[in-house]
Amino acid sequence: MRIATWNVNSLRARLGRVLDYLQEHQIDVLAMQETKVKEADFPAAEFERLGYQVAHRGFNQWNGVALASRLGLSDAAVVFPGQPAFGKPGQAAAVEARAIGANCGGVTVWSLYVPHGRGPDDPHMAYKLAFLKALAADAADRLAADPSAQLALVGDFNVAPLDTDVWDPAAFEGLTHISPAERAALAGLAEAGLREVTREHLPGEHLYTQWDYQQLRFAKNQGMRIDFAFCSPALANRVTSAAIVRDERKGKGASDHVPVQLTIE
DNA sequence: ATGGTAGGCCTCCTA
Numbered sequence: 001m002r003i004a005t006w007n008v009n010s011l012r013a014r015l016g017r018v019l020d021y022l023q024e025h026q027i028d029v030l031a032m033q034e035t036k037v038k039e040a041d042f043p044a045a046e047f048e049r050l051g052y053q054v055a056h057r058g059f060n061q062w063n064g065v066a067l068a069s070r071l072g073l074s075d076a077a078v079v080f081p082g083q084p085a086f087g088k089p090g091q092a093a094a095v096e097a098r099a100i101g102a103n104c105g106g107v108t109v110w111s112l113y114v115p116h117g118r119g120p121d122d123p124h125m126a127y128k129l130a131f132l133k134a135l136a137a138d139a140a141d142r143l144a145a146d147p148s149a150q151l152a153l154v155g156d157f158n159v160a161p162l163d164t165d166v167w168d169p170a171a172f173e174g175l176t177h178i179s180p181a182e183r184a185a186l187a188g189l190a191e192a193g194l195r196e197v198t199r200e201h202l203p204g205e206h207l208y209t210q211w212d213y214q215q216l217r218f219a220k221n222q223g224m225r226i227d228f229a230f231c232s233p234a235l236a237n238r239v240t241s242a243a244i245v246r247d248e249r250k251g252k253g254a255s256d257h258v259p260v261q262l263t264i265e
Numbered sequence: 266a267t268g269g270t271a272g273g274c275c276t277c278c279t280a
Binding site for chain 1: 268269270271272273274275278279280
């Protein structure tokens with residue numbers, strides 16, 4: 001069984017690449033983030049033609065998360081318990097399209113798009129920290145209810161846990177993605193009992209999953225490692241390998257993120 | 266030469 005996560009940065013702009021990737025890498029379950037498409041425009045038929053069932057959550061051109069599975073897809077949920085809402089000051093807060101989970105081939109897979117944060121003092125940062133805190137609390141509840149749960153929280157976590165997960169920590173000073181508060185919030189997932197399995201299998205330094213479009217970041221290999229797979233112990237024990245598909249950042253029409261995939265026995 | 270992006274509800278916002 002192979003599970004992958006990929007921030008596609010617009011599914012409609014990337015559909016050909018995504019469908020090619022599914023077939024080339026024999027992906028059974030793909031969790032997508034930043035689909036940037038509203039429900040009515042989601043290209044479900046294109047996935048179904050290849051034998052995948054899909055579940056999607058998207059309201060407009062922002063955010064959007066989806067699952068595609070060829071091992072079955074049931075019990076889809078479009079928010080997790082405690083998932084916080086967000087609204088700009090003066091506007092109503094709403095729960096955004098940043099989480100979707102379902103049972104795919106006996107594994108509860110959640111596709112997650114953690115808020116960016118925008119800046120250390122931006123209200124979006126408090127939202128980011130609250131989102132991660134709620135996610136960890138929910139994971140702890142799930143593991144308490146079922147210690148043998150087959151659970152995978154995968155996606156774009158928008159936090160680089162180690163200094164070696166970015167090309168130059170000094171370049172991020174006073175910005176986002178590497179602050180102690182963000183790293184502590186992400187560490188809550190491990191404290192809840194989950195294991196980040198991609199690093200277990202790919203412990204190397206400077207193995208990036210995202211390179212900004214600006215500043216020729218990919219050409220200079222100036223990226224960030226911010227896409228991960230947090231698994232319950234019972235599932236983590238079944239993971240035999242992980243891969244970061246760096247080649248997907250190459251060429252015309254690439255997302256700024258690449259797929260991260262797990263092979264599970 | 267100190268710049269050099271991409272996407273979508275597209276002259277603004279988000280990343």
